[in-house]
Amino acid sequence: MKHIRARNFLFSGIAAGATIVLSSCQTATVSRSLPQYEPTMAKTDFQNVRTTAYTHSESDHTQYGACNALGGALRAAGPAIRRAENRPGIAPELAQTLAYERATTSRAPYQPFSLDSQSRAAPSSRTRGRTRNRVPVSKKPPQIGSAAADWSRWPLGTTFRLLSTGQVYRVEDYGWALSGRNTIDLYMATQRDMNAWGARQEPIQVLKWGDPEESLRILGPRQNYKHIRRMILELQGNEQQAAALQ
Numbered sequence: 001m002k003h004i005r006a007r008n009f010l011f012s013g014i015a016a017g018a019t020i021v022l023s024s025c026q027t028a029t030v031s032r033s034l035p036q037y038e039p040t041m042a043k044t045d046f047q048n049v050r051t052t053a054y055t056h057s058e059s060d061h062t063q064y065g066a067c068n069a070l071g072g073a074l075r076a077a078g079p080a081i082r083r084a085e086n087r088p089g090i091a092p093e094l095a096q097t098l099a100y101e102r103a104t105t106s107r108a109p110y111q112p113f114s115l116d117s118q119s120r121a122a123p124s125s126r127t128r129g130r131t132r133n134r135v136p137v138s139k140k141p142p143q144i145g146s147a148a149a150d151w152s153r154w155p156l157g158t159t160f161r162l163l164s165t166g167q168v169y170r171v172e173d174y175g176w177a178l179s180g181r182n183t184i185d186l187y188m189a190t191q192r193d194m195n196a197w198g199a200r201q202e203p204i205q206v207l208k209w210g211d212p213e214e215s216l217r218i219l220g221p222r223q224n225y226k227h228i229r230r231m232i233l234e235l236q237g238n239e240q241q242a243a244a245l246q
Contacts, residue, residue, distance in 0.1 A: 034226055037180040037243040040153060045206045050183045053197035068146055068172040076189040077145025081166030148173035148185040152234035155210030163203045171210060179227035
């Protein structure tokens with residue numbers, strides 16, 4: 001009996017200790033200050049946005065693994081794609097009229113950009129008796145990478161591409177440091193890629209805006225967290241309350 005009592009006492013002590021640890025962690029999370037609020041950007045199809053990078057092996061992301069806010073897998077974007085509007089010196093304002101992709105660095109003609117582009121090759125031609133090689137064009141639609149952002153600025157499902165690389169990303173994630181901020185976090189497969197990206201101002205083209213109502217539906221049950229409550233307030237049109245939330 002004494003052995004049983006001692007064991008029960010030990011287990012109850014461990015449980016109490018675990019409760020204290022969990023409570024302290026929860027308290028630390030609740031008392032953590034939100035990042036400084038930034039006024040919202042105009043929702044235009046072309047924006048100049050601060051971008052950062054993250055990966056699943058970071059210390060503050062290991063608890064979530066390689067999963068996004070919906071429980072799906074995080075994905076890195078495909079390799080950089082050369083596009084007409086990516087040439088240096090072309091302002092983002094002009095990119096709309098130059099929304100074409102360039103097959104290679106050769107003189108191949110510009111072709112309309114499409115997420116659903118199919119494989120094709122530029123026809124060969126003979127110049128002074130010589131055959132010019134066919135120019136291969138991407139055989140698959142671009143691999144869409146995962147991105148994290150404030151869902152009141154870029155709602156869940158917002159799909160955009162970086163004009164500097166042609167890479168396409170979709171907003172599927174969010175984070176504490178992004179709440180009330182005009183910053184988009186790009187998922188990278190490795191810490192090396194994440195560090196190489198760093199923080200950059202990037203012109204982006206929004207290909208498809210996400211759904212604010214769907215964002216509210218997903219965030220609603222999670223509003224015990226301050227950074228999520230701030231996003232909800234802003235999605236509901238309560239910008240002043242969102243800015244005041246600390």
